[in-house]
Amino acid sequence: MKNSDLFLPLENREALSDENGCHSPSFWGGVYRRLYCNRAAFASLVILVLLAMLAITGPLLSSHTYFETNLTQKNLVPTRDSWFGTDDLGRDMFTRICYGARISLFVGITAASIDLIIGVLWGGIAAFAGGRVDTLLMRIADILYAIPYLLIVIMLMVVMGTGLVPIIIALTITGWINMARIVRGQIFQLKEQEYILAATALGAGRRRILFKHLIPNVMGPIIVTMTLTIPTAIFTEAFLSFLGLGVQAPMASWGTMANDGLPAMRYYPWRLFFPAAFISITMLSFNLLGDGLRDALDPKSRK
C-alpha cells in the first residue's frame, strides 16, 4: 500500500465496530479464568481430576485385585510389581488404594449431593415462606443438629448394620443442616432485592421466583458449601471405617486401611503412610478448591 493510499476513505467500517467483533466472556468463563489464576486451587482441581481418573481406571493398571491374598508375599516394601507394597495378607496396596478412592469419592459426592438437594429445598422454602413456616423448619433443623452426631451414627449402624448405605444415611441425616442454614441466610437477603419485586410485578408465581430467580443467585455459596461438604464426608467415612463402623473387609476404604496399618506403623510404615497420605491430599485439595471457588464466584472480586 502506498503512503497516499492510507488517506483514502475507509471502506469496511462495519468490521471495526466492537458490536460484531469482541465477545464478552460468559459468567462461567470468568469463573474459570479467576480459578486458573489461583494456583493452589487450580492445582487442587488437577489433583482431584487425577484422583477421579485413578479411581476409575487405576485397578486396570495393576495385575492384582483388591481381595486377592497371597500369604507368601505379605508386608512387602513398595516394588515395581506392587507399587505401594502389600499388606499383612499380601494384598496389593495400590489396587486397594484405588478401590478406596472409589468408595471415598462415591461416599463424598453422594452424601454432598443429597445434602445439597435437601438443604437447598429446606432452606429455600423456609426463607421464602418466612414467618411460621420458617420457624418450624429451622427449629426442626436445630433439634436434629443438637443430637450428638456420633450417637446417631452408632445407633444407625446397630439398626441397619455396617455398609455403604448406612454410612451415607448417617452422613446426610445431619449434614444437610449446614447447607439449609446457608441457603436460608442468603435467600433472606436476596428476597428483598428489587429484581424479585420486579419479577412479582411481572406476574411470576412463588415457585417460579424461588427456583428461577432466587436459587440461581445463591449458586455461588451453594457450590462452595458443597466443595467443603465433600471432604468432611470423605473424612467422616474414613473415620467411621477407622473405628470399624464403616465398610467391611474385603472392601477397601482408606479408613480401614489406615486402621489396619496402624499396629504395623513401626515395622511397615508404608501400610499407614499411603492411605493417610491419600486422605490428607484429597481433603486438602477439596478445601483449597472450595476456597478458590469462593473467591472465583464472588461477584465483588470480578476484575
Added chain:
Amino acid sequence: MSMLLEVKDLRVSFKTYMGVVRALRGVSFSVDRRQSIAIVGESGCGKSVLAQSLMKLIVTPPGVIESGQVLLEGDDLLCKSNKEIERIRGKEIGMIFQDPMTSLNPTMRIGKQIMEGLRKHLRMSRDKAFARAVEMLELVGISNPTRRALQYPHELSGGMRQRVIIAIALALEPKVLIADEPTTALDVTIQAQILELMKKIQKRMDTSIIFITHDLGVVANLCDQVMVMYAGKIVEKGSVRQIYHHPAHPYTRGLLKSCPRLDMDTKERLLPIEGSPPNLLHIPSGCAFCPRCSEAMRICANREPKTFQVSLSHKVDCWKHANQETI
C-alpha cells in the same frame, strides 16, 4: 365509559413495633386511556407505597390495605386472589423500577428476562418469545439486539439496563404502566433519552402512564396531569399548566420555589421548604403540612382540610381556598 384505572380512598398502613405507620391516608384519583399523570412528592411521602399497592405488591404483614378500591376497567384488584392478581400483574399493569442496577436478575440473560412474561401470560413458544424480545430491545433503542439478548445484565451500562427494564414492562403491552422514578438513578443526558423514549413508546402503544417522581422538571414535558403528594395524601391535583403557573397549595409553591429554573438570576438562591416531613407514625390532627407552612392559619392545626375546587380540573386540600366550592 368508565375510566381505565380508578383509585378510591386507598388507605395503607404498616404495623411496626413502634406503632402503625399510616403510609397512605385516603388517596383517590383516576387515569383515563392514553393519559399520563404524574405523582410528585418528596421522599417518604408514600409514592412508592402507592405504586406498589396498585398491583397489590405490598407485603402483608407488616403492610395492611385498610380500605379503598383499585378499579381497573371497573374491576376491583384489591379483592382478587393471588392467582388472579398474578394474571394481571405484567399483563394489564406493567411496572418500571427505579434502580436499573438492582431490578434485573444478575444470573439471567437479558432476553430470557423479557421472555419470562411473554411465555407466562401469552403462552408464546420459545422461538416466538425470543423474536419478540429482540424486537422489543430494538424498539427501546438497543443496538445489535440479538447479541444483547444473550448477554447478562452486568455487561450493560445503567442507561441500557433501564432500556431493558422498559422493554420488559412493555413487551406485554400493558394498559397501564407505572413508572416508579424511572430516571432517578441515571445521569442527565441518559434521563432525557429515556424520557424521550417513553414518550415515543406511549404514543405508539397507547398505554397510560403513571409517573412517580420527585423531579418536577421530568414531569413538565411528559405528563398531562400532576398530583402532588404529601404525607400519604394527594394535596393538589391539576393540569401541568395549572400546577406550574397557578399552584394553589403552599407545599406545591414551596416545591416550585426550591427548583432551579433557567430564567432565574444566577445570584438568586433556591428556597428550601423549612423543616422536615411529618413522622407518619404521629400525623398531626390538622393539616399535615401545617408545621412547615408559612401561611398556616388557626384552623390548619385542628382540622384536616377538605378538598376545594380552584377551577374545573384543579383541586386542592388547603383551608386557604375555603371560599371555593367543596367537593
